[in-house]
Amino acid sequence: MSQATLRVQKISGHAGSVPGEDTQREFTVCKLIDTTTCIGCKACEVACVEWNDLPFGETVFDNTYQTMPQTRWNYWNLILFNEHEREDGSLMWLMRKNQCMHCADPGCLAACPADGAIVQYTNGIVDFQQANCIGCGYCITGCPFDIPKMNPKTHRVFKCTLCTDRVSEGLEPACIKSCPTGCLHFGTKDDMKDLAEKRAKQLREHSNFPNAGVYDPPGVGGTGVIYVLHDASNPEIYGGLPSNPHVPWTVKLWKGPLKWLGNVAMIGGLIGLFVHYLRYGPKAREEEDIGPGGTKT
């Protein structure tokens, strides 16, 4: 089995260098989701649960197609159904396949304190290694897309792996295989961007969607999952897709300046106290401070 595609370029909670960083001239992989041709059939959901061998969970029925409100630790791929009224009063039924976005700058990985619990391979896939996870849930706070989900029994987080096991064998992710309308595509990031832009142009020029565009948010360095949207100016209508996702600034402050400031202050404090002792010594050493039994107190 070739592990070439699984070289690691980013590791969570890791001291020292990262083995695979800048070692490879490799295409990053990408999944393209064309929301304009999704029919909400949920074939991809089934394929995901099947391939990843995930136990079934209870669904909810509230007279809509939305059988669960969000992805779960054992349900990584969920179609979000949204009814949207346009300005002219016409109704649009928007369907968005929701899953991990495989961010180029993953907030989950930045937040994680456990060595190797989250890795990013050189092909761009962000993968959780449950064996190294300590169950702290920092990744939940780091992710701008609300993706990592805790298994309450094992207290480990799970999410879409972009079928890294299949991809490393040269196969497409399971969801891609199952889509009956061809709204899912998989390939290199460059190819998918190209295809997505062409489709968006088609929608703008021939299908009366003047705001059609590609969702590849720069705030997280771009994503390994990109969308074609009828209205790219308003991604929020697609089940709360953030219009400008960022790793939360408090997470950046925490893992950046605060960390440095804290470390310098702690080491500086220790050195300062030591030097103070060398300079001034203990406060009093007279005879009268002899304790009971003649011990020095």
Next chain:
Amino acid sequence: MSHPEQIIPHGHILRYNLRERLTHWVAAASYMYLLATGLAFWSPWLFWMAVILGGAPVSRILHPWAGLIFFASVWMMYVMWAPQMKHTDADRKWWAAVRYYSTNQDDKMPPAGRYNAGQKFLFWGFFWSAVALLASGVVLWFPEYIPWNLRFLRYLSILIHPAAALFTIGLFMIHLYMGIFAERGAFGSVIRGDVSIAFAKRYHPGWYDEIVGESSSPRK
């Protein structure tokens, strides 16, 4: 009002009773565990501390529980000591002269009571930090149950918790330095409970006068 019952033979005075000493060591033990496990998750360079303490998942499970014990002991201190920790005019004078204190010129210091102003600062610093650590720690304990639209709680806690911890680490280092190295006799007071009369007179003359009373002289 004098407290002759606190005067014990061989020129010693009882400074901390058993309840005070026990509370102190419950706080100290839980704090040091929290410090080691917390720092392990603070920096990848210190992750090994969690490994030594039974593995990182174990540390993750026990840290919040140790936090509850720590908070309970700090609360106990609040109940026992808060009235004695009120800031007074004498404390303002103490702070004004703090450079003499830090350079061991204690004879130039205005007299302190049972606690000097620095100790009072330590107490309140730890108390309010413990409140902040508890509030933010509970959010960090159960991040998966914080609803998405309340996520600012997580974003805040992730900053407040380590910031408050760092503040207590500063206090803690000074506390250890004073108690073990600088003020000889202080460590014994929280183990055996007593201090020498010389210690009491030197560092806490106000308290000494209160115990011994104006009229009575200490038994030797």
